[in-house]
Structures are given as structure tokens and as C-alpha cells.
Amino acid sequence: MERAGLPAVSICTDAFEVTAQAMAGVYGFPGFEFVTVPHPVASLSAEQIRDRVRDVMPEVVRILGVES
């Protein structure tokens, strides 16, 4: 999406961090910054998902380069 000019932030759980780094390397973006959240996500309730989102939002905004 970023190559298409659309600012984007990838979010994955910490269990996929190594794979995410490897995929970033495959795509020619070694060191690509992404956000990790604690694993797992699939078994969380809607409220727990909201908590996860609240927790990572500052990091998402930082990677997007938003200046306060």
C-alpha cells in the first residue's frame, strides 16, 4: 500500500514477528517497521480487542509520522 502511495501500518501479533521480518526482507524492505500486539487475538472478546487497539494506537500514529 505504501508503494501505491497510501500510508499504512502493518499490525501483527508478537508470535509472527520473525515471519513478518522475513517477509519484509523478501519484499525488499529489511527493517520495515510494524506494530506487534500480544498473541493471541483470535480468542479475545470484543472488549479485549478494543483494549489491544487502544494500547497500540500511539505506536501506529508514531510510525505514520503524525506530528503532535
Add this chain to the structure above:
Amino acid sequence: MTAHVDAATTSTEAGELPLVDSGEVLRAIEYYAERGWTDGLPVVPVTESYLAEFLAQTDRDPDEVLLTMPHLNRSCTVRLAAINAALAGCRPEYFPVVVAAWESLRKEGYVPTGIWQSTTGTAPLLIVNGPIREAIGLNSRGNVFGSGFRANATIGRALRLAAINVFGLRPHQLDQATQGTPAKYTACVAENEEDSPWPALHTDYGLAATDSAVTAMVIRSVVHIEARHTTVPEQLALDIAGTIGRTGALIHQTISACVALCPEHAHLFDRAGWSKADLRQFLFDHAVNDHATLAAVGKDALSRRSKWRVPADHPDAVDDDSPAGPEEGTVRSLNSAEAVQVIVAGARNAGVSAVIELLGSRGEPPAVTPVPPAPAR
């Protein structure tokens, strides 16, 4: 030069053991291991001249692409497939089967989408039919799915080594399998056509019995059915249907399967007048779950988008619109009789069969792929 040691418990006559420079061989094996060009077991060192023997077994251009994973921008060519077949310990004359296996995987369609990287932890299974089985010594009888036969062991391994070396699918990196399966080392069986009462798999899909073929499937578990106790076809078929329908296997709305019947079980059905089609229809009708069973394990509804099974109180849950079973209040585990394949494999010595749980295909025809004869030289 030193003689190899005798690997068997029986004594070998002096002079029979080949002379080798063991230091050179070990250095090559360790070099390949250090580069990570292995599934963990030692691989066979490959030279250009040895590679040429493999490439001579096919009319294909060495640069022809056999399978691409677009999301990785990587492709397996004939040459790369040959290198990995040699590494795996194949003999050159096995290579036409390896090439057909890659073609079959491409046709099957699930591997190019990235299933080999999934947490699901799948493996390819190859089923070989026709005269090539005897020609290269593929086992279809006792200890099928097990060890002991070079062609079975190395043809399956040729795919795994290419997954690792060509596509880079190493565990903990691009291969994210939560748990793998022993089939990831190798999974290649031949159908026991000689001890089957029914036409062979490849002849069900338009090939002649005199043709050879490879059919690739994406599998996870091989679950055995212990049934030496009955001569009643319905009892045996219900035992198999219960395994196909088990809730633990249900990720999605329905599952697909390949039943590998031992000759004794196949003949039990045949003697009772059942054809392969009759068995598939029976399994379609009886691989079912009632709503209470699905609700008890929290798989009684479907996720709106992914269609994965979820509990009815899940925020994304929509009603399970799976096809209803013949009995009130049941849903089918298979979407059609075509979603279960039947082959015959194993020894004629006991009533032990297996359900191979498949991912990918949901009733589409299997990817039966002819093996061309090696080119005349």
C-alpha cells in the same frame, strides 16, 4: 580411500563394500548442512554431471517454471526441482515423477496461494498410479505411509527440500506452522492397484490403466481406522464416516478427505456389492454432526467473513448454513460425495485403513497428472 562399514547385522564379504574418501563425503554433507540446504537429515551432494543425469530424464527446458508463489516472487524451475530431487536422494529415473508432482501441485492450486506458510502446518501427499510404480520400486503394500522404500522416501522429500531451498520456507521463518506433521519429511504412496477390486484413481479421471500418474493433495493428518472386527459394510463405513466427521478436524464449514482402504476392507465392500461411488455416497450421507455436538465444542456457527467455525455467541457469528444431513438436526461434514476420494493401499494382512484429512479441494476433481515416459536417448 577407506571401505564403508557394514550397516547391517549380517556380515558382508570382504571386498563387497565400496571404497570412498570418507573425509570428502563428510565435508560435502556438512557444507550442505551449514548452508541450511536440508530438512535436518543429511543430503546427497550434487555435482553438475549428476544434475545432468536428472535433466536427461525429461524433455522440459531446465528454465521452465513448474510452480510460482507470486507473493514471494519465487519460482521452482525444472533445474531447481532436479537439484533438490538429487539432494533428496532420488535416482535420476525418479525425476519424471517429481516433475509431474510439481505440475499436480500447481493444478491443485492451494500451494501457490501460500498454504505451505500457514500456521495450519500442512504437507503435500503424492499418490502414484500406473506402471511407473513397479518400474521405480514405489511401495503400495505393507508399511505404506511408512519407511523402507527409496522411491517413496526420496520423491516426497524432493518437494520438501525445494520448499526449503527454493521458496525459503524454513520453520520459525517463512514457515509458520504451529505444529507440523511427519508428512513434511516425505509423503508419497502408490495405490495398490493389484489388490484392489476397483478401478485405479487415475482411471476414474480419464487416464488409461497403462498410463502412469501422480496426484498431489494438501494434507494434515493421516488418521487410522482400526476395524478387524466386522464383515458388515455399513459398520465399517460408519467407522470411517465418524472419523471424517470428527469435530477436531473442522476448521471451516466442511472438510474433504481421501480414504486409503486396505485391500481387506476394499474387498469387504466389493463382496457386499458396493462400488467406490456407493462408498463415497454413504460417507457423504453419514459424515455428519448434530447441532448439540457442534455446540458442545463451540463450532455451531460460522464467522461472517472467514466462514471459519465459531461459537454461536461469537460477535462475528452467522447461522451455519452447511448442507443438512439426511437426519433431522444434522449438518454434513462434506459438501458432496466428490469431496471424499477413495484409494486402496497397504498389505493384505489386516483390517486397518486410514482417513487422510485434506485441505484445499472441496469436491473439485483431484489434480491427476500424467507422468510422461522418459525421452529416448
